Amino acid sequence: MHILKIEHLTVEVEKKIILHDFNLEIKSGEVHAIMGPNGTGKSTLSKVIMGYPGYHIIEGTITFDGTIVNDLSVDKRAKLGIFLGMQMPLEIEGVTNADFLRSALNAKENENFNLMKFIKKLDTTVEMLEMNKDMIHRDINQGFSGGERKKNEILQMYMLKPSMVILDEIDSGLDVDSLKIVGTSAMKYFEEEAPAALIITHYQRLLEYIKPTHVHIMIDGSIVKSGDSSLVEEIETSGYDKFKKSGTHAMEASNHHE
């Protein structure tokens, strides 16, 4: 059983508090969806779990499988099994996808790394994601469309086999067909490998393919409401406005308490 536990987390970015007294616990096999309007801190949450430089934890802890990761380097968090599928995956010149993945798996598995198994798994996953086979020998994300980049993130997830998956707006910039492939492939991984999963999204459409066990609404750096997938329908009907009001109250109450 893998557990990500976030307790009383307050995060500052460029001298501005973005996350405020944030709490969340995700166990293996659970799929948590965090939804919320723009600028509410959702991507900050994903980056701070992964250890993005410049995101300062003022208070609170992030624990994964009993290890406090607050001060761990990014690669050590990855080696613990945490994976972040990024909203805007970067282009990296001169480094091919194949070299990158081989190096990453080598770093993870050391002497257990098996090149033949690697090639076989890569081939089947590329096929499942309906990616062009040539892309694996091209530079990371260079000249890739939005959809290809997101598929590449899912490909990396399958290859690295993480036990904690964070997908940050993996649906942004996807056409209908790519969304279906990315969504169903991610869900397939969740069903087969049962990682602890955190999905960050604005829209219901991704959740037609990825079925969350828990849904949270995040406003102004805190979770203001949690529930099951019926909460998604509530958001679709009423938008975030009514939660914004309750979110403000929650912040006020919290400040008053202090």
Add this chain to the structure above:
Amino acid sequence: MNKIIIENDIVVQTKLSSKVKLSFLEKNEDFIVNKLVIDMIGDSKLEIEYRNDTALKLDILIRISEGVKADIFEIRKGNLMKIQYRYDLDTNSSLSIAKFYYINGIKELDTIYLKGENSKIDYKLKTISTVREKYDITVHHEGKNSESLIETNGVTVLNGTIDFHVSGFVPNGKTGCVLNQNNRIVNLNEQKCSIHPNLFIDEYDVIANHSAFIGKFKEEELFYLESRGLSEAESINLLVKGFLLSNLELSNKRKEEVNNIINQYWR
């Protein structure tokens, strides 16, 4: 593949077809300068390897004959070199040259004459600098519709510093020329580096571009690689290899050699 190996001031090995001529070699005892003339008279590929463990001065002239398509790869390792190149390209000729350097200091002057119409040079220089390196690269577009692409990539480590001076000249009346410069230094130490890109153009009908960059690898790039489990050193290793080896067509043996050099510093 044609091949020339130069060890210190001696050509120790040549394997040349009739399309490549090593026609002149002299030693000036007063200035301790060796002069080498290479004529490429037919479409061909050439590899030049320099190995020197003492300070060395060289003067090299490379001539590409009319209509010839030439491809040169140079690899240099060893101690301080002062080297002066002149490239003469005739009408409708093209030269694609790629250089990989790993030397304890270098001063290099490259003068490229695109003498003939439609002559074309694609010049790539890749270097790992551990001490001071200075390069002056000048391209003279003397033929109409001549094209130059100058790409210099350097990485500094230990006490390495790099100065790139790259200048392109187009005189009045030489229409249809294309000049491109792309000079980049990834500064992995705290030493000072400089790039001086110059375009001296006295003609309206010309396409000219230049870009220059001095800095570190992007924080986002490192984060992306590290988020997949690579340590900082492993990530830099991959980025350096990408930076220096992209667009280079190397044999497996050469690739391994260059990888081993990079692995010495970033592993």
